[in-house]
Structures are given as structure tokens and as C-alpha cells.
Amino acid sequence: MQATSIHTSQGPAVQYLLRIGDTCLILGQRLSEWCGHGPVLEEDIALANMALDLVGQARALLTRAGQIEGRGHDEDQLAFLRDERDYVNVTLVELPRGDFAFTMVRNTMVATLLKLLWERLASSSDTELAAIAGKALKEARYHQQHCADWVVRLGDGTAESRRRTEAALASLWRYTPELFASDAVEDAAHAAGLGPRWADLQGAWTDEMAQVLAAASLATPRESAFRSTGKQGVHSEHMGFILAEMQHLQRSFPGGVW
Template sequence: MQGSIAIDQSPGVQYLLRIGDTCLILGQRIAEWSGHAPILEEDIAMSNMALDLIGQARAVLTHAGQLEGKGHDEDQLAFLRDEKDYRNLTLVELPRGDFAFTVLRNAMVATWMKLLWERLRDSGDAELAGIAGKAIKEARYHQQHAADWVVRLGDGTDESRQRIEKALRELWLYVPELFESDAVDDAAQAQGLGPRWADLREPWLAEMDTILDEATLSRPDETAFRSTGKRGVHTEHMGYILAEMQHLQRAFPGGVW
């Protein structure tokens, strides 16, 4: 079996891993809808959005490997790390859930990613700015697509409303992690790499309030609970994702098609 690689702990690399890993793991979750979506059009849409996110992850992880300078490529970073070395938001590793859970999570993360990519277009890192310039277009589509579904479910049948309200209560617990800043964020801002995530909070809430208002949904109150995925402390669900993702690479080191 292929052993795990050690990861550089420098703030710049960690900042990029937080972005790349969040795209990677959400892409895996959305891909689980392939062949299972409620209508054919959504089956195709979900698959395409998963591919967009995997593409964003590839670009960011490739750049993280270059910045790290240890010769790690996108595949090694995606498939050969231990669980504790992944820096994705906890929100994206939660189980797929039903369709209401999925589209609401997509709306929440796409809104956050759109705001982040917008700011990363002005990054002092030219490569990251270029990645953001392409990714922003995809994030805008993801946000609009998911928001349209949130509105349809919130303002739909009794059943659809119950499901989207349940999803909102469950998912909102993980929102604070999106906007917690730490030394990694401070260093990224000081170096001109990217913004502190806390700076995205107010514009994100404003855009989410617009979506929720149109869906006739109320924003839940924030609780004291704090998730810790971007610091490498994950839920029990993360191990199952990695076991599926990493099996071939671990079992057949260096294997190619």
C-alpha cells in the first residue's frame, strides 16, 4: 500500500489547501447524485457541478504543491494524505442527505466560494488570481442553480418546505467555521495572497438572507457549536470519503490508465 505524504505547514500552503480541499470534498459529495437525482436534468447538472469543483480543486492543489516545493502534484495531494492533513470545511464532508439538504448546502458553499473567488482575483499571487478568474464564473452558476431550488422547495409543497427547513437547521450549525480567522488567514492577508475569511461574513449573510427571504425561510440563530474541519479535525464521515477516494491510488501506487 502506498504510504502517506507529509505536508508543509506554512500558512500559504495551508491557505490553499483549505480552498482546494473544500472544492475536492464537495465535488465528491455532489458526484454521489450521479444516477440518483430526482430528474434527468438535475442528474446532468449535479455531475457537471461536481466536475467544476474537481477542476477547481486540481488547479488549487497543483499550485499548493508548487508553492510547497516538495514535488507533490495534484494527485498526491488529493489521494495520499492522512485524514488529519485535509483542511476542508466540515460542511462539505457531511453525508449527501436528501435533495433539499444537497441544494441548500450547494447554495451556502457556492455563495461563499463566489465571494472568495471575487477577492482572490486581486491576489498578489498571479497564478491564484488566474484560477479565481475562471472559477468565479462557475461559482456564480452554482449559486444561481442551487438558490433557484431552495426557493422552489421553500415556497412549494408542505413536504418540500419541511425538508428544506430541516436541512437549514442542520446545516446552519456549521456556518461559523466559514468565517473563523486564524494565523493562516492573517498571514495570507499580510502576504497579499487572499482575504481573511472573517471578511466574507457580512456579504455572505446578506446574499443568503436574500435567498432565504425569497424562499420564505428564516435564518436560524447561531449556536455555540464550532466545527473544526479546516484545522484537520473532522467528523466520522470524512474517513469513509477518503477510503473510497484513495483506494486505487493506495492499492496500486503510481498506477495509470
């Protein structure tokens, strides 16, 4: 018998935390797919460790979201027992793993966003969230530096590595407008001092990404008119496959623990 799905509160504080937690969780899942497939052993281990960092951040955020919600949902229930439309991660993180250049470009983009978020969340009016941010910020800084270094090496490397990096950048950049699309959830979080509107981070994010791309001798793509909607719970065709793999054990053995 499969476990029954849960549905979460639509309250802005809960949804705000879920957006960040789900983004970390799904990217961690994608990065875990590199385990045993890295181009070199050292990078295989680095990617696995970054995946663990992201899952750890997701655990903390989902736990706090459950506490604020007050319905008794713990981190495992929130991670594994929601339906697809109840996940509110950005679409960028659910795209298929891709090649190494794709992974490094995406990681740089997301790590830069998360670093800027954690910097602001460290002064959140929610002391629990501020404490989570203090630890996560150190991890995000490492992720950003590590992956940005690879983007520079690949973009300014061989003809083949440059071709792959340019292709990854062109493919991923069209999903960036969603990162900075504000709505009532983020406006409420900002007003309460819980955390910033993601739109308020756009200028700093654009500047930091431009520096990385310039060092890699890559041009910043133009903004696309396309708007993805993962933060609203409307996902790409890839999300269902991720959840089917993530949720299999918990759905098949409800309440199972190690």
C-alpha cells in the same frame, strides 16, 4: 502494497490554498454521489457537472499548493495520499449527501462562500491563483444561482418540500461559524496579499444568504454555539469513509495512471 502517506508543509500559503482546494474536492466527491440518482435527468446532469467544476478547481489549487510547497507533490498525491488530519476542508462539505433539499441548501451556502472568495482572489498577489480565480468565479456564480433557485422552489413549494428544506437548513446552519473563523493562516495570507481572511466575507455571505432565504419564505436560523474544526484538520466521523472511497485505487496501485 499500499502507497505511503505524504505530509504537507504547514506554511500559511500552502495551508491557505489547501483549505479552499480541499473544500472543493470533498464537496465535489459528495456531489458525485448524485450521479444516476438525481430527481430528474436534467438535474442529474447538472449535479454531475457541478461536481466536475469543483474537482477542476481543486486540481488547480492543489497543483499550485504543491508548486509553492516545493516538495514535488502533484495534484494526485495531494488529493489521494494525505491522512485524514492533513485535509483542511470545512466540515460542512463532508457531511453525508442527504436528500435533494439538503444538497441544494448546502450547495447554496458553499457556492456563495466560494463566489465571494473567488471575487477577492482574482486580485491575489499570486498571479497563478488570480488566474485560477478568474475561471472559477464564473462556475461559482452559476452554482450559486442554480442551487439558490432550487432553495426558493423547495422552500416556497409544497408542505413536504418546505419541511425538508427547513430540516436541511436547521441541520447545516450550525456548521457555518467555522467558515468565518480566522487564524494565523488566514492572517498571513491577508497580510501577504495572497487572499482574504474568510471572516472578511461573513457580512456579504450573510446578506446574500438572507436574500435567498427571504425569497424562499424561510427564516434565517440563529447562530449556534457549536464550532466545527475541519479547517484545523479535526473532522467529523464521516471524513474517513469519504477518504476510504476516494483513495482506494491510488492506495492499492501506487503511481497508477490512466
